[in-house]
Amino acid sequence: MVMSELPKNYDPKAIEAKWYASWLENKRFHQGHANGGEPYTIVMPPPNVTGILHMGHALNNSIQDVLIRWRRMQGYNALWVPGTDHAGIATQNVVERQLKKEGLRRQDLGREKFLERVWEWKNKYGDTIVNQLKALGASCDWDRQRFTMDEGLSNAVKEVFIRLYEKGLIYRGTYIINWCPRCQTALSDEESEHQDTKGKLYYINYPIKDMAGASVMIATTRPETLLGDTAVAVNPKDERFTHLIGKTLLLPILNRKILVIADDFVAKEFGTGCVKVTPAHDPNDYQMGLRHNLEQINVMTDDGHMNEHAGPYQGLDRFACRKKIVEDLEAAGLLVKIEEHPHAVGHCYRCDSVVEPRLSPQWFVKMKPLAEPGITAVKEGKIRFIPERWNKVYLEWMENIRDWCISRQIWWGHQIPIFYCDACNHEWADRGKPTKCPKCDSSNVRQDEDVLDTWFSSWLWPFSVFNWPDENPDLKFYYPTNSLSTASEIIFFWVARMIMAGYEFIGDLPFTEVYIHGTVRDNQGRKMSKSLGNSIDPLEIINTFSADALRFSLLMLTATGQDVYVSKEKFEIGRNFGTKIWNVARFMQMHKLAPETQPIDVRAIRLNPDSWSADDWHIVAKLDDAAKVAQECLERFRFNDYAHVLYEFLWREFCDWYVEYAKEVLYGNDEARRREVLQVMHYVFDRALRLLHPLMPFLTEELWHGMGYGLDSETIMNAAWPKADNLMLRGMAQPYVEYVDAKHDLIHKGRQLRSDYEVPPNEKIAFTIRPVDANAETQLRNDVRGIGQLLKASEISIDLNFAPEKAMPSALNALGTIYMSLGNMDVEAERTKLQAQLAAISEELDRVDARLADREFVKKARLDVVRRSMARQEELKNKREKLNALIAALG
């Protein structure tokens, strides 16, 4: 037996570091197509290079690690591909902040030098989160770690852009886009986050030209944009205003002449029914502008200040301008009123600035044609969201998909592979870095300045990590991948787009299952965020408890797809569980066989069921149950139930019952029994460790070796996943399982008697059991010592004909009636107790009687339900009879 002595205390820090290093050194996570087998693939949602591990990452990556470790043990060619995302705006912001401390702007460095700085930053800090994932125990194939801006992935991006461009699905156009004045770039619709804001609705009079004193009242939430108004619109069906259509108004302050137009878009109910039209600053107004041929006047600069079209307000910040213009309108007597108006305002998802809808020339992807196959795939169930409800959210978005603004006015990212010839105005896409115009041969050639949206590289992730467009065996083997685990926030940004890219460029779906986990929140239900200061640092938890504790607790608390509320104390669950397992392992090690006997080969245990006690059968059957349930839970992404079943099995069934019961044997001197009980323990514990391994990889690996279950050259990572449903075993075990469950109840009842009569735990006391029948008698007789041990009994008598001579505290059980010998007892208290039980039983019996008397119930309920009711009725009647007898016996 290769068994090393386990130290008294578990030291997770040293052990976790040791095993992770060993796994890496032995390339345990590495996989390739050449190893064959059935592939099981997960691509990790690439965290931002600027990222630091938060609870959301910890949860998501624990989930993925559980899945991949489980499949690996099942014998799949399991591959988990990690990587990081260049996170265009976020990373650029970080480096710009750094520059600012040096008193520099990126423009001071110029594009090339600035990019050098970003790469420097990336090389220095970009692996922070990757290293944190290692502390978590993530079993990713780090040899395959990718970065969205590495050479291969950049090629994939270029290839995709050019294919779409040549297909006519990428176009450049001037439209209203979401502009972040702080980041000074366009954003996609998804990157503009709507936040409910307590805004105001300003009612303003626009004087009618040549009609002194007459005016039209409009309502707006953004009064500063009136400087760019080129019309006022009313609904043509709105009789209140038909007389105004065609009239000329004087734009307040600027006194520019604008017309009143009629357009169906105007909602009669909103505001005053008259709306100002600002084609350069509002998407709806823009459309209206096109319909009516209105001028588009952009009144703002890139950084959110008013420009030369803003007249006296030029140079003011947009919000300062809002304030000023309202004051001026009031002074001019044109401001009618201000109302509170809660509404949603777009905010930049990177810097939280208020987004400015603004007319701007940008690149777009035409999405409708790309969406079609992705819609079909989910409708036909080829791709499945878990929980299912996300199907609807996804389909809703896909069916109403809008074109994707992909150009960003930043420097860090994939530069758009479009080139312009300034000599002949030719525009073309190019995979290389052309220096000459292919049309006129001029060298007056420049590349488009913009870079692509970060998501334009992430949407290719499931195949670009396998070096697409290069056709290669890994790509063939591992694509499509299997499970994708991610948060709901990212369904539109990423999941939907990956599906579209998969179909468009590979002609096949990127994954078959999308598990959407919940959001990690604090105890008050708030999202964890830096600004709220309510985040719990996973690394701090790993430090105070362990990575295993973090993983176990987190998953134990996460019901499928529901949000998780965590606080530091909750991680004690995992820590305590780990300690419990550690200690039971130490207990097993304490018990050695006599030195002259052949040692147990824990790696090749040959069980002897012929010599088993009921408890041996019971624990082996319960292990089989646990394996079965664990398997089902993992297949259905029910991680909390998976954690729970192992917790229950190891702590309750194994430690609390089986081990306690085994002590009677282990401290005895029947060597054959000692041997077999130890064998059963090792058999069960080995398998339990394997079942637990995906959740608590470090502790299980340490114990698996410590107990001698694995050789130095092996790892529990590759040990076989215990198969469940040993039908023959289950059939044979069934009677024992029923008996032992009843025995546990009997012991519980005995302990209740002790507690009821305040017998101190360390005081031994005699019990007598009157079995219900001869069969129970035999079983109990075989078990008296074990039962006595758990009841702390001085003596246990089994007596089929026991009749107490004087009043004794007693309790009923399926196996018999248990009596406790007490010097002198409070008869009245015992009577009260038994009568309370009798009342409860009678009450329930009445309900069951009534149910069974109901013909409709008997006729319509399922057979097994009726049967169970009848069995219960019998049982209750029985119990009532016996309780009456017990009460009578009290005298």
Place this chain on the structure above:
RNA sequence: GGGCGUAUAGCUCAGUUGGCUAGAGCACUUCCUUGACAUGGAAGGGGUCACAGGUUCAAGUCCUGUUACGCCCA
């Protein structure tokens, strides 16, 4: 405005296709340092399953409505 989610013990949550006496962890009460473990053991208290209707032999579970909170989209 539309959609989704949640409401079960003091707290945080499970509860699968309706069917035994609604469960767990934490917290709480009492007792216990017995030979794995006090990061532990034993026993216990605590629930009108948000509210109002309905369907059904049977509803925490299904349907309708109401309220509260949260999220997403416009």
